[in-house]
Amino acid sequence: MSAASGSGESDGSTRAVVVDDSRFMRTLIRNLLEDGGVDVIGEAKNGSEAVEAVCERDPDVVTMDIEMPSMNGLEAVDAIMREHPTPVLMLSAHTEEDADVTFEALDRGAVDFVTKPGGEVTSSMPRVKQELVEKVESAARVDLSADARAAAPHRSSASADARAGSVGTAEPGGASSAGARSSTGARSTRDAERSPPTNGSTTAREATTASAADREPTPTSTRDSKRCYPDVGTLVVGASTGGPNVVERVVSELPRAANLRVLVVQHMPEGFTERFAARLDERSAYAVREAASGEQIEAGEARVAPGGKHLLTTSDRNGRLKLELTETEQIHGVRPAIDLTMASTVETVDGPLCGVLLTGMGRDGVDGMRRIARSGGYTVAQDETTSAIFGMPRRAIETGCVDVVAAAGDVAPSALEFFAEEE
Incomplete structure (x- = not known):
């Protein structure tokens, strides 16, 4: 896989695949990441497409939504870890239900999670972008074998x-x-x-x-x-x-x-x-x-x-x-x-x-x-x-x-x- 080792070193920009069933959210996340220097090399609207994109494009990291049709985020994490192990960063909402699912995703092999950005453009957006980019960069450097x-x-x-x-x-x-x-x-x-x-x-x-x-x-x-x-x-x-x-x-x-x-x-x-x-x-x-x-x-x-x-x-x-x-x-x-x-x-x-x-x-x-x-x-x-x-x-x-x-x-x-x- 292309993810760097746990030493924190990497060559070139981080390559990401963005997964979310909402086109608006995929576009928002893509824009935030690309503004922060991350190279978004693919998108997927469900877990099945996510697995295909990961296997075809070999990204450094995947941002993964939780609730999606066809194959949800948990099932996608399972499939990615089985077929093409790649660091997965979960995007989770501030709800008790999402928190439980997020921790289950970590149990299944996801490396970290970040609060899902809201759909509104507010004064907090620069902070949201910084947090998202930092989390993506950090997740991309995870050594999955060590994990x-x-x-x-x-x-x-x-x-x-x-x-x-x-x-x-x-x-x-x-x-x-x-x-x-x-x-x-x-x-x-x-x-x-x-x-x-x-x-x-x-x-x-x-x-x-x-x-x-x-x-x-x-x-x-x-x-x-x-x-x-x-x-x-x-x-x-x-x-x-x-x-x-x-x-x-x-x-x-x-x-x-x-x-x-x-x-x-x-x-x-x-x-x-x-x-x-x-x-x-x-x-x-x-x-x-x-x-x-x-x-x-x-x-x-x-x-x-x-x-x-x-x-x-x-x-x-x-x-x-x-x-x-x-x-x-x-x-x-x-x-x-x-x-x-x-x-x-x-x-x-x-x-x-x-x-x-x-x-x-x-x-x-x-x-x-x-x-x-x-x-x-x-x-x-x-x-x-x-x-x-x-x-x-x-x-x-x-x-x-x-x-x-x-x-x-x-x-x-x-x-x-x-x-x-x-x-």
């Missing part, structure tokens, strides 16, 4: 394992993901970054992952029987393009016994984060909901930053952690911003603090990870192999502030190694 690896089957057992207190997960190769990194090796990555590694590698990712496949896995049952979590820990998870399924995997693999407070910052439009939180709640041992300003967050709870608002933490007179939402200006062009949430936890959290940075384009979260590392906290970045886009994690790794670089299935276990103590 498939990151979303390896886990949902059927993850929640039950988490509720039972299990930490490890079985990878397709049969090894325990938790055993793929020893506690000692995970905590020494920043030290390795400061000194040239003996194998000549110069990156944290290579220093961390080079020998992972050669390590003997630790039996999950033996390790978990000796694991305890004496303090209330705080985990901040940040992600962008390609992130929802990986975030779901990470949160679903956190055992309630870990006694964590979890903050999730996923770049997502306003109106969708509430449904995203509900999905996480259904699939994890933690009580997950969209964050509300002024509420306290306790151990065993997780909160998702609402779309369109920054999520900050504060502490009250008794030292309890409280949440605050703001609508201050965007950071790195996004709101919520991972950087702001991580920075605020450094200032207010009393106890173990871990930052996790997952797949995404740009550099949001890099400064936050650096701050957590400098404060004595722990940092985990998703690896290149399983990142749909290796932009944010790569930039964090390059700063030397990352303790461990982990595949999607190893992220939660790597964080838990930090919070846990052996009896």
